[in-house]
Amino acid sequence: MSRLLTRATALATLALSLLATTEAVGSAVDYTGVLCKNYVDYQVWVPPGLNISTIEAGLTQQGMTAASLQQLPASCLEPFMEYACSSAFPRVEATATPGTFNVRFACKSTCQAAVTQCSSILNLVGKGSVVPNCDIAIPGTTQTVPPTGILFQPDTACNAVKSLSAGAGAGAGAGGAGNQTATCFPPFIVDTMEGPNGGTTNADSCMAGCCLPCPAQYSLYREGALETGFKITNTMRTISMVLSFILLLSYICLPDKRSHPSALILFFSICVFLFSVVVIFPLIDTRAMQCVGPINPSTQQNNLRCAIQGGILIFASVSTCAWCSALIVNLHLHTVWNSAWFARKYWLLHILCWGAASAVTAVALGLGQVRWEFATLCLIAQDKVSEIFFYPLACMIFPAFLVHCATFIHIARISAQAGAESETMSRSTLSAGAAAVISHRRHVMMAIRIQWRAALMAVCSIMCVMFYWLFYFLQLKKIRPDTLKPFVIQFVGCLMTGATHDTCADQLSPHLPPYGLMIAAEFLVSTIGAVNFIVFFKATLLSEWADWFGSIGYLMSGKRRQKKEQDQFFVI
Known part of the structure; x- marks a missing residue:
């Protein structure tokens, strides 16, 4: 040859x-x-x-x-x-x-x-x-x-x-790169080629000189679809932020909400508020949160706001699950074992819950894995999100879920026994063992009346996180650039035939995460603050706020403040 x-x-x-x-x-x-x-x-x-x-x-x-x-x-x-x-x-x-x-x-x-x-x-x-x-x-x-x-x-x-792209170097003609006649079909834009050695700065979103503008996913769905959907989810998260802040103030300011187990609700509410407050970042400027320049997505390296917002979101997510697990275990100990062990071990709870959240956040930031890939917020890169984020959450959520199931099995068994036997007999006619059983039944039913709100909130939080995790694990991998690139080429071919953007997006849709499921997953986790408020904010809080403002007025009038007697186990 x-x-x-x-x-x-x-x-x-x-x-x-x-x-x-x-x-x-x-x-x-x-x-x-x-x-x-x-x-x-x-x-x-x-x-x-x-x-x-x-x-x-x-x-x-x-x-x-x-x-x-x-x-x-x-x-x-x-x-x-x-x-x-x-x-x-x-x-x-x-x-x-x-x-x-x-x-x-x-x-x-x-x-x-x-x-x-x-x-x-x-x-x-x-x-x-x-x-x-x-x-x-x-x-x-x-x-x-x-x-x-x-x-x-x-x-x-x-x-x-x-x-023509040789610029001012040797051999460059007078025409220069500006004489190139190529065009890119909307929504694609011409690659600026500002990377090393005149190459692209984003190989994931660019191909053959044309790039999907950042945020890239927005261009692959119907026009305006994701903008509208994520505006709805951001609005819901904003509502959750406001409501969770009101509840947080209630548990901080009201004296009757500082006792165990109300303190558990206080710490849980702090986490939920932090989880919701990150919506402020995209509300100020959504695109500046997602992108740096016309084609490059935000990372912690090129966008400080992304690093700060991502760090807060990771910390809040892990700490929310940690304190939610603490609520579940506390309910189990009190209901099944009649124990107030956590009331004497708050220092251990603080170490475990805040420590776990801080450790996961430090690992994510230390490895440089915080970036924007989905919706309007920065989180952890898909290829590392399970190891860094979801597996630690699973270590909290699944054991807590099993404990929760054990608690309600116990409650169901005790309730069935209570319905089968009459408890109207005089205790004088009962043996010591039978009296103890009846006493335990009454304790369990009282615990449920006291802590059903905490139990409901724990279940709602777990279900939200599990649904989001399943969506992230099963569906979001479809928008990985290496997975999606062949179908984007088909999308380009469809546009070149003169078809409308929406028509070509419909042809691409089987290869993308379902639009409704994507919005549902983001919306569901955005409701946690609102659900927290609905579950725990009750009519008695209004009267307690009235008393609190009344006591403030009483103090300002120069009279001595009267102390209230507080219970160790206040009805939540």
Whole structure:
């Protein structure tokens, strides 16, 4: 193969040097055409019987029209034009011998660049027949040097035309990159190519010189669909923030809400408020939270707000689950074992709950994994989110769920026994064991009346987190760039046919997370603060607030404040 390539190269150099000396074997002329004016700035060789116009007419017949070229993205247009122009118009170079010239043909590297950058696009738009084949003779040269023609030449002896993207460096033409005629179909935008060595800054969202504008997922659904959906979820999270703040103030300010187990509700409410308050970041400027520049998503490295918001969200999520688990275990101990162990071990709860949240947050930030990938908030990158975030949550949620099930099994058994036996008999007629059983039944029923709100809130929180986790684990991986890229190419092809954005988005929808499920998952976790308020804010709180304001007025009047007697186990 190497011997054949060397022979063909020698044939091109020798034969064409001789051919260029007479009209009978071709001519050396100035380029006067239009199609390659931005690339050809040298004398060209034309075969016998042809001229610039007829050569360009042949290229046009092969599909190189202005309309078809405008369909090519910038990164394909330039290498394809370099290949086509260097192949159609070989370069004539003068030699030391008067009246003789060397002729250089197209470079094999130029042909390979065109294949790399354009094959997928050209096949996509039905122009696969013009994809270059770099291992056969240069098109048209079999008529010049029959029967084998001229192969594409090595870089040391070939026709390397100028590159429009070469900028101000050597070999750059006056045209500059601004003369590129490529366009990108909306919603795609032209890649700014501001990365290292003039490359793209976001290989995940860019292809062939065109990029999905950040946030990329918004462009793949129906127009305005995700904007509307996430506005609804942000509104719900804002409502949750306000309501959770009201409840938080109640448990901080009201004296009767500082006793065990109300203190557990206080710490849980602090976590829920922090979980909801992060909505302030996207409310101020949603896109600035999601993106840096036109195409790059936010990360903790390029967007400080993303790092702060992500850190708060991770801390609040883990601490919410931790204190929710504490509520469940406290209910179990009090109901089943008649124990107030947690009332004497708050220091241990603080270490476990706040410590776990701080550890997970520190790991996420320390590994640099906080970034925007979904909805309007920064979280942990998909490839690390399970190990860093969801597995620690699972270590809290699943054991707590099992404990909760055990508690309610116990409650159901005791309730059934209570319904089967009469408790109206006098205790004097009962044995000590029977009296103890009845006493335990009454204790269990009293515990449920006291703590049913905490039990309900724990169940709601667990279900919300589990639903969101399942959505994240089963559906969100569909929007990973490596998974989605083949379908985005189909989306581009659909747009190129002239179809509307919504029509093409509908064709893409089977390969994306379902829109309704995505909004439902985000909406559900956004309601936790509102649910917390609905469950724990009751009519007695209004009277307690009235008493509190009354006591403030009483103090301001100069009279002594009267103390209230507080119970160790206040009805929540």
